[in-house]
Amino acid sequence: MNGTTAVKRLRSDDKSLVMNIEQDSSKNGPVTREQILAAIPHLSNEDAEFVHDAIRRRVVEIRTEKHQTQLRGFQKGDKVFFDTKNGRVSGIVKSVNVKTVSVEHCSDGKKWRVSPGLVKRSI
Numbered sequence: 595m596n597g598t599t600a601v602k603r604l605r606s607d608d609k610s611l612v613m614n615i616e617q618d619s620s621k622n623g624p625v626t627r628e629q630i631l632a633a634i635p636h637l638s639n640e641d642a643e644f645v646h647d648a649i650r651r652r653v654v655e656i657r658t659e660k661h662q663t664q665l666r667g668f669q670k671g672d673k674v675f676f677d678t679k680n681g682r683v684s685g686i687v688k689s690v691n692v693k694t695v696s697v698e699h700c701s702d703g704k705k706w707r708v709s710p711g712l713v714k715r716s717i
Contacts, residue, residue, distance in 0.1 A: 661693070664710035668695050673716040676708050684716060 637645065668674065668690050674697060675684040685700035694707040 661710065665690055665695070668710065668713065668715070674713045675716050676706075676712045676714065678702075 634642070634645075668687050670687055670689060672687040673684070674687055674695070675682055676697075677683075680702070683697075683700050683702050683704075683706065685697040685706065688696040688698045688705070690696075690710075691707070693709070695710050695713050697706045697708055697713070700706060
């Protein structure tokens with residue numbers, strides 16, 4: 595959904611504000627942060643909830659994309675390390691799961707399932 599579509603979805607009482615944002619969007623590209631912040635006080639409760647839900651969905655999409663990119667960085671057999679409250683642990687990737695990297699043959703003698711954002715590849 596582009597900026598213009600999002601603004602049209604809003605049913606603000608201040609039609610001139612909506613029209614100004616639509617015109618700026620068509621001339622200058624996406625709606626700016628300043629334009630969004632200026633429109634917020636004019637939103638009804640229903641529109642504010644709509645925008646909130648749309649933003650929350652987008653944040654989840656961004657986090658999921660980042661997480662999947664991090665997971666693709668590891669393969670079975672990679673030598674890796676990560677830090678714990680008890681110090682640095684090194685090991686070998688056993689598997690890449692949906693949400694975690696399984697690490698075994700660890701320097702502390704344990705097996706770990708670790709978030710990919712915390713694991714680094716050993717050189």
